[in-house]
Amino acid sequence: MAVTDEAIEKIKGMIVSGALRPGDRLPKESELAADLGLSRNSLREAVRALSLIRILDVRQGDGTYVTSLDPQLLLEAMSFVVDFHRDDTVLEFLAVRRILEPAATAMAALRISEQQLDALTAQLDKLGEAPSVEDLVACDLEFHRGIVQSSGNSVLCSLLDGLSGPTTRARIWRGLTQEDAVGRTLREHRAILAALRDRDAEAARSWATVHIASVEQWLRSTL
Template identity: 45%
Template sequence: MASTPAPDGAPIRSRSNVVIDGIREMITSGELMAGSRLPVERELGARLGVSRGPLREGVRALVVLGVLETRQGDGTYVTSLEPGQLLEPLGMLAELQSPENSVHLLGVRRVLEPEAAAHAALRITEDELARARGILDRGEAILEVDGQIDLEATIDVDTEFHRLIATASGNPAFAAIIEALVSRTARARLWRAIHQGGAVHDTQREHRAILEALEAGDPDRARIRMSVHVLGVEEFTASRVDELPAEAPDEG
């Protein structure tokens, strides 16, 4: 469907891009800072040379992207612009990937997570190490229970362990990208395949090896251990891509 023309004849979509670019320039130039309030609608529209329709369309797009937030009765503000907030839309990419394409996201993890682990080995605190041990202890307890492995609890353990390492790297961008790329749907698919392939215990042992490298404060070993772990998961998943469920198992 063609865009509805604005009063000046330009498509609304094109004019809304003017709004997006204009506000972005105001932020990057330092005119607007994190937490700043946008000029009132009439003033901003006149400055950017757009009417109310495309102005609101552009603002809505920036709200979705986490750049702006609207406060009822108080106007529109620039958000904190933290990496976690700005990179959150990447989570939608991960969530909507087909099983086949989810393997590509593991390839991205293989690039990022070993470096996050290396950084974490130099920065991780005793409190974070204690939490990591607790997480893996919980994972091993799950595996020791007779009968069916609790897949949901296993996913939670895996998520918490990798999230802790990414956060301990001290690099918010690492943490935000890794968090966004590994959606719960992707993890559920992955862990169901790992469980069906009988590799759950191997994965837990790899987690322990990563933790030992972190405890030793050895960035090279942490990088290698994480590389081996994520590469193994990627190769395992690629070899079983036809067995990956299209949807995650029901939660409950």
Template identity: 50%
Template sequence: MSLTDKAIARIRQMIREGELPPGAKLPPEQQLAAELGLSRNLMREAVKALVVARVLEIRRGDGTYVTSLAPGLLLEGLGGAVELLQGDTVLELTEVRRLFEPAATALAATRSTDEDLAEIERHLSAMRDAQDDVELLTCHDAAFHRAVVHATGNETLATLLEHVSGRTLRARVWRGLTDADAARRTIAEHEAIYRALVARDPNLAQAAALMHVNTTECWLREHLAEGEQTPGAPRRQPDHSRS
């Protein structure tokens, strides 16, 4: 580990062990550097890295503070990292979605409020109205699932799935552009999920969500097997050696 990495690890340890709880103000730079046996330059670099990671925040004219450490904040960088993944990792992310989303939907069936169900139904209704507009349909598709996961009350789960679905969103748009029957099937699958949620049936909700995600995954596998380009993948260059 570099000295900067050691400084970062030490500050993380202080936060983990409660010396610097969420919202706490860090000691002045010079004091903290002396306590950790580091130069001020190294301490400054460590603080910058932790600010980028949303662990710390600098309040101009006031000092440096530990953030709320909320999952939505700490995992925010995951979305940017996921967006850089290329090629067949679209399918890998769909597999991750298949593992998490049905379980989250089952949990939502036991925890969703009337307000949650109203929000979910609103996006389902908007999907029906947008059958001929692939991008708008897909936008409400994503919002539908976001509302379902929000109903679990689990911020960590909601954040993880939001970032995974953000990358697979383009795959769903692409599917809508190439499969004329996709809109009708997608709406039918979402209606099945909604009915299971209204019935407060976690097993049925999980099964309906699994069927829905599996449809997209099977479609992707089929098109990857045919050698077609997936959204976000680097474009294949022609092989001039065979010409």
């Protein structure tokens, strides 16, 4: 195994074992390199790799720190990965989202606060009747994120956040080509919100399923 890969494993080990805790500062590059028995250049490769996936936070002029290791932060790296997938795998991502999002919406129906409900309502009202496609997509993303956050599971939230990347692309495409998609999306959002207000988990789940399935169906028919 290359010395850089060894260094990655060793740093990982230090964190997993608890020798390095979230927020801790690492020894400076030259010291850490000496400790691990490799050159500063090779160590930097290891640190850079761990930095890309948000394990380490490198601050020039200051030092290198272990991040909070929040699920949100680490899974955020997933969206970077998802970007590499081409359209032919979008359907598979969408299928996973079709499983997770209704479940998250149902969970949210039992936990969401009145305050959050009002915020979602205001958000939908602000958009108006005939928004631009860009505004609609941005709003859609925000709407679903708000709901999923209310599910109370940060892992689930981050996962869906990452999965929404390709879906978003598809939805832009759809909005540009399918005439009634805008109005339909707005109506479905209202329906989901109403189900949440009613604390009706099953209705919320069903509307979320319908919402995603409509995108999926359209995508399947055009690919």
